[in-house]
Amino acid sequence: xxxxxxxxxxxxxxxxxxxxxxxxxxxxxxxxxxxxxxxxxxxxxxxxxxxxxxxxxxxxxxxxxxxxxxxxxxxxxxxxxxxxxxxxxxxxxxxxxxxxxxxxxxxxxxxxxxxxxxxxxxxxxxx
Amino acid sequence: xxxxxxxxxxxxxxxxxxxxxxxxxxxxxxxxxxxxxxxxxxxxxxxxxxxxxxxxxxxxxxxxxxxxxxxxxxxxxxxxxxxxxxxxxxxxxxxxxxxxxxxxxxxxxxxxxxxxxxxxxxxxxxxxxxxxxxxxxxxxxxxxxxxxxxxxxxxxxxxxxxxxxxxxxxxxxxxxxxxxxxxxxxxxxxxxxxxxxxxxxxxxxxxx
Numbered sequence: 001x002x003x004x005x006x007x008x009x010x011x012x013x014x015x016x017x018x019x020x021x022x023x024x025x026x027x028x029x030x031x032x033x034x035x036x037x038x039x040x041x042x043x044x045x046x047x048x049x050x051x052x053x054x055x056x057x058x059x060x061x062x063x064x065x066x067x068x069x070x071x072x073x074x075x076x077x078x079x080x081x082x083x084x085x086x087x088x089x090x091x092x093x094x095x096x097x098x099x100x101x102x103x104x105x106x107x108x109x110x111x112x113x114x115x116x117x118x119x120x121x122x123x124x125x126x127x
Numbered sequence: 128x129x130x131x132x133x134x135x136x137x138x139x140x141x142x143x144x145x146x147x148x149x150x151x152x153x154x155x156x157x158x159x160x161x162x163x164x165x166x167x168x169x170x171x172x173x174x175x176x177x178x179x180x181x182x183x184x185x186x187x188x189x190x191x192x193x194x195x196x197x198x199x200x201x202x203x204x205x206x207x208x209x210x211x212x213x214x215x216x217x218x219x220x221x222x223x224x225x226x227x228x229x230x231x232x233x234x235x236x237x238x239x240x241x242x243x244x245x246x247x248x249x250x251x252x253x254x255x256x257x258x259x260x261x262x263x264x265x266x267x268x269x270x271x272x273x274x275x276x277x278x279x280x281x282x283x284x285x286x287x288x289x290x291x292x293x294x295x296x297x298x299x300x301x302x303x304x305x306x307x308x309x310x311x312x313x314x315x316x317x318x319x320x321x322x323x324x325x326x327x328x329x330x331x332x333x334x335x
Contacts, residue, residue, distance in 0.1 A: 043320035051284040
């Protein structure tokens with residue numbers, strides 16, 4: 001049979017016992033038979049009630065907070081739009097450069113093949 | 128700055144459906160809907176930020192950062208959790224980051240003594256006064272905790288966030304979050320609701 005728990009063993013679980021109940025039967029059994037732990041449990045229940053009551057308090061910030069938040073959202077939105085615009089332009093420049101390069105390369109290939117054909121014709125005539 | 132105390136949750140807020148509709152519209156890219164979400168939720172967000180960082184200036188910075196992150200991450204909000212819970216998590220994360228930066232760069236200032244306005248006085252003035260006094264004592268005790276203990280107890284016991292969410296937003300393990308919570312609760316309990324013998328610094332004898 002396991003040894004009985006002491007107050008010091010149960011103390012760390014008392015707040016959780018007050019908050020959500022505990023499945024630790026040995027701890028519960030100890031509290032049921034210990035006036036000091038019962039008193040501490042009651043104090044924890046009071047504390048948790050007082051903390052929960054704070055949830056209904058709403059602090060009113062000094063004026064201007066909403067305006068500041070909306071301005072920062074606006075600014076972030078503008079930055080995002082500018083970035084998107086720049087990204088779009090960059091993409092357009094890059095595709096323009098790529099198209100020009102491709103056209104140049106194609107032109108060079110055509111010129112080279114024409115010049116090769118001309119040279120071949122010349123050699124044939126000379127031969 | 129003042130503290131407004133409202134009765135049943137939501138009496139100062141629109142119906143949850145109205146907020147849900149605003150959030151849905153904002154997710155579709157409606158900027159004005161998101162602006163409205165900010166107007167509706169900012170006091171709540173500010174309250175959490177203030178409780179976490181302990182002063183007005185930092186709380187305002189945290190709120191701004193939280194809404195920016197929320198706006199950027201709105202598409203990732205799937206509506207499985209309440210929007211406010213999602214926003215609390217972002218705010219907690221921003222506050223944690225902010226406190227980390229502040230620890231490196233600044234010294235802590237004493238919190239201001241805030242005016243309190245009770246908009247819903249109960250019927251018994253003595254009870255109302257006692258409740259207000261207790262809330263002020265609890266707020267002061269929270270403000271006196273080290274930030275890392277305060278964050279955990281505020282998120283768990285005031286805002287009811289689960290342990291894993293708290294751990295995730297504060298960048299600590301669930302075990303560490305639970306240990307901090309236990310320490311925070313014990314310190315608050317000893318300060319606010321001491322057992323006989325604890326109030327004057329004596330540890331009450333444990334019968335065993």
